[in-house]
Amino acid sequence: MTLELHQVTKKYGELTVLRKIDLIVRPGELLAIVGPSGSGKTTLLQIMGTLDKPTGGTVSLAGQEVTSMPDERLAEIRARHIGFVFQQFFLNPMLSAVDNVATGLLYTGMPRPERRERAAKALAQVGMSHRTKHRPGQLSGGECQRVAIARAVVGRPDVVLADEPTGNLDSQSGAAVAGLLRELNESGTTVVVITHDDRLAATMPRMVRIEDGEIIHDNQAPTGAVRTGRIQDEPIAARIEGGEIIHDGQPLAGSPRPRPSQSEPIVREDRPFAGMSHAAQTREEPASCDPAAINAIAPSPSPKGVIP
Ligand SMILES: Nc1ncnc2c1ncn2[C@@H]1O[C@H](COP(=O)(O)OP(=O)(O)OP(=O)(O)O)[C@@H](O)[C@H]1O
Numbered sequence: 194m195t196l197e198l199h200q201v202t203k204k205y206g207e208l209t210v211l212r213k214i215d216l217i218v219r220p221g222e223l224l225a226i227v228g229p230s231g232s233g234k235t236t237l238l239q240i241m242g243t244l245d246k247p248t249g250g251t252v253s254l255a256g257q258e259v260t261s262m263p264d265e266r267l268a269e270i271r272a273r274h275i276g277f278v279f280q281q282f283f284l285n286p287m288l289s290a291v292d293n294v295a296t297g298l299l300y301t302g303m304p305r306p307e308r309r310e311r312a313a314k315a316l317a318q319v320g321m322s323h324r325t326k327h328r329p330g331q332l333s334g335g336e337c338q339r340v341a342i343a344r345a346v347v348g349r350p351d352v353v354l355a356d357e358p359t360g361n362l363d364s365q366s367g368a369a370v371a372g373l374l375r376e377l378n379e380s381g382t383t384v385v386v387i388t389h390d391d392r393l394a395a396t397m398p399r400m401v402r403i404e405d406g407e408i409i410h411d412n413q414a415p416t417g418a419v420r421t422g423r424i425q426d427e428p429i430a431a432r433i434e435g436g437e438i439i440h441d442g443q444p445l446a447g448s449p450r451p452r453p454s455q456s457e458p459i460v461r462e463d464r465p466f467a468g469m470s471h472a473a474q475t476r477e478e479p480a481s482c483d484p485a486a487i488n489a490i491a492p493s494p495s496p497k498g499v500i501p
Pocket residue numbers: 205208210228229230231232233234235236237
């Protein structure tokens with residue numbers, strides 16, 4: 194699912210937070226958004242994830258403009274296509290790890306035993322099988338974030354948007370979480386990560402730098418070809434394998450390699466997320482346990498379907 198922002202502006206009264214942002218995130222990309230505090234990163238990510246609306250400009254998902262869609266429809270799109278990971282985890286303190294993850298499937302109407310079964314598998318994929326019954330208060334920060342990642346991906350979204358996912362973690366836990374996001378990307382999911390961690394950002398194939406509401410640097414801005422529907426044929430500009438950059442971010446002249454796509458997800462049997470392609474049969478709610486966020490992404494009763 195291509196995510197496209199065109200001339201996006203966000204204002205709060207007199208304060209302009211985003212200024213005419215043009216950004217295209219292609220299927221299968223792994224993208225870091227960096228910039229100083231207050232530069233507009235979270236605002237940008239929330240607009241990308243349809244949690245917030247721009248004051249001006251347009252946001253399109255899979256070629257469909259979502260800017261003026263009603264909230265109920267947006268909630269449905271989020272539920273089926275987008276997973277969120279937040280710095281503060283937003284887990285429900287009253288629920289076990291497995292039940293926290295299972296809330297990510299509430300939208301589906303799936304029976305509870307099946308939701309828990311799926312949740313347990315997602316927890317296994319983030320290495321948390323040994324803590325399924327623990328509540329957040331009984332888990333470390335890194336473990337909480339792994340549970341939150343499992344919740345974000347249990348519905349097999351096309352895109353995962355992570356806002357400072359390592360921000361509350363020590364370096365070792367942060368590295369583990371970053372590794373999980375990379376594995377997730379290698380399994381075919383588009384991943385966008387806001388980070389203050391320069392070392393983490395440096396491992397990402399694409400880095401977008403924001404200052405004062407403007408993109409001042411994008412090391413892999415799509416060319417005009419992207420807008421003409423040749424996204425899937427674009428050569429990969431950078432790849433990471435085993436946590437290492439194996440290409441330097443420049444276009445691969447003459448040796449195009451397949452980009453992860455919805456039709457051909459990369460499946461790595463040796464990876465935690467192997468087999469979790471974003472060409473999944475079902476799309477479900479990436480829940481958050483923050484009451485405000487729950488309201489913001491509240492599922493709609495509409496029947497299931499894909500973005501037309
Ligand atoms: N609801 C709001 N009303 C008014 N101003 C807001 C609102 N939300 C954000 N802002 C302002 O918009 C600017 C950008 O905020 P944003 O949260 O996007 O920054 P950020 O780059 O994510 O910063 P940080 O790295 O500290 O998380 C800030 O100056 C902030 O004060």
